Amino acid sequence: MAANSQFATAVHVLTILAKNSEERVKSDYIAGSVNTNPVVIRRLLSSLQEANLVESQVGVAGGTFLAKRPKDIRLSEIYKAVSCGEVFALHPNKPDENCPVGKNIAAILCALQKEIDKTVEEKLNQYTLRDLIEKIEEN
Amino acid sequence: MAANSQFATAVHVLTILAKNSEERVKSDYIAGSVNTNPVVIRRLLSSLQEANLVESQVGVAGGTFLAKRPKDIRLSEIYKAVSCGEVFALHPNKPDENCPVGKNIAAILCALQKEIDKTVEEKLNQYTLRDLIEKIEEN
DNA sequence: TTAACTGTATCAATAACTGTTACAAAATAA
DNA sequence: TTATTTTGTAACAGTTATTGATACAGTTAA
Numbered sequence: 001m002a003a004n005s006q007f008a009t010a011v012h013v014l015t016i017l018a019k020n021s022e023e024r025v026k027s028d029y030i031a032g033s034v035n036t037n038p039v040v041i042r043r044l045l046s047s048l049q050e051a052n053l054v055e056s057q058v059g060v061a062g063g064t065f066l067a068k069r070p071k072d073i074r075l076s077e078i079y080k081a082v083s084c085g086e087v088f089a090l091h092p093n094k095p096d097e098n099c100p101v102g103k104n105i106a107a108i109l110c111a112l113q114k115e116i117d118k119t120v121e122e123k124l125n126q127y128t129l130r131d132l133i134e135k136i137e138e139n
Numbered sequence: 140m141a142a143n144s145q146f147a148t149a150v151h152v153l154t155i156l157a158k159n160s161e162e163r164v165k166s167d168y169i170a171g172s173v174n175t176n177p178v179v180i181r182r183l184l185s186s187l188q189e190a191n192l193v194e195s196q197v198g199v200a201g202g203t204f205l206a207k208r209p210k211d212i213r214l215s216e217i218y219k220a221v222s223c224g225e226v227f228a229l230h231p232n233k234p235d236e237n238c239p240v241g242k243n244i245a246a247i248l249c250a251l252q253k254e255i256d257k258t259v260e261e262k263l264n265q266y267t268l269r270d271l272i273e274k275i276e277e278n
Numbered sequence: 279t280t281a282a283c284t285g286t287a288t289c290a291a292t293a294a295c296t297g298t299t300a301c302a303a304a305a306t307a308a
Numbered sequence: 309t310t311a312t313t314t315t316g317t318a319a320c321a322g323t324t325a326t327t328g329a330t331a332c333a334g335t336t337a338a
Binding site: 024 | 280281282283284285286292293294295296297
């Protein structure tokens with residue numbers, strides 16, 4: 001399977017929108033910069049719209065623009081909008097209840113999973129879209 | 140695709156080995172507790188062996204045992220032994236070099252990826268296998 | 279009324295993961 | 309020496325997530 005690159009693409013897309021805040025940006029233009037198909041972009045924008053990060057207009061002269069200022073968009077919001085939010089997966093099958101380890105390990109791992117996921121979210125919460133844009137402009 | 144559950148399974152397997160430290164544990168027995176096929180377990184043990192976390196003996200009366208004490212096995216070691224180590228993936232295609240955003244975004248995202256991965260690793264480094272076993276025994 | 283967009287359904291291609299069978303190689307015990 | 313038990317690993321099927329592509333309905337502005 002191709003690895004899930006939606007977060008990386010979403011950051012790219014939102015950066016383009018931020019840099020073109022006076023206009024409605026078309027999915028065709030974004031797809032050119034990301035080097036993919038416009039439908040891939042529209043699909044991603046759909047998720048970002050659900051998370052209230054962007055707004056779109058259909059029809060002639062349509063396109064998408066940011067729903068908030070870059071300084072008010074935290075990377076954790078972007079991550080939550082497009083990811084499953086789990087760094088590692090739990091057991092695919094239920095462990096054996098008759099084994100003392102199998103009986104108790106699932107709960108421990110579930111708690112650990114939540115803790116790791118929270119750690120990632122907190123780290124991503126430390127940065128805004130504006131922080132990333134500033135780094136790009138330093139070049 | 141099935142989600143990668145190797146880290147969760149590896150913790151389960153190592154816990155079983157820790158609880159049976161006087162003997163060589165067979166893949167068949169472990170598979171019973173994990174509720175999967177013995178080959179899945181042997182494949183995983185192969186990775187753990189490469190990381191020097193376990194040792195195996197082939198032949199009659201063969202099996203696997205821990206290569207270190209539980210207090211000396213950090214969860215970060217387990218994670219590194221079985222995972223790709225990347226919380227999110229970068230662009231599948233190279234962004235457009237002619238776009239000012241496309242030209243610079245990859246480097247920024249790569250740095251961010253490394254930072255997030257490091258955050259996870261540091262968090263997992265705070266716990267040892269013994270810490271998890273103690274939690275199981277609290278039940 | 280036409281043209282240019284978005285939104286979304288659908289499908290193919292790819293790739294990763296689990297689970298399974300099969301069998302070679304090794305080690306022990308008889 | 310031989311039979312048995314076990315690991316190690318190759319190979320393959322089934323499943324599922326993801327990307328990318330085509331197609332087209334619906335909407336809006338000119």
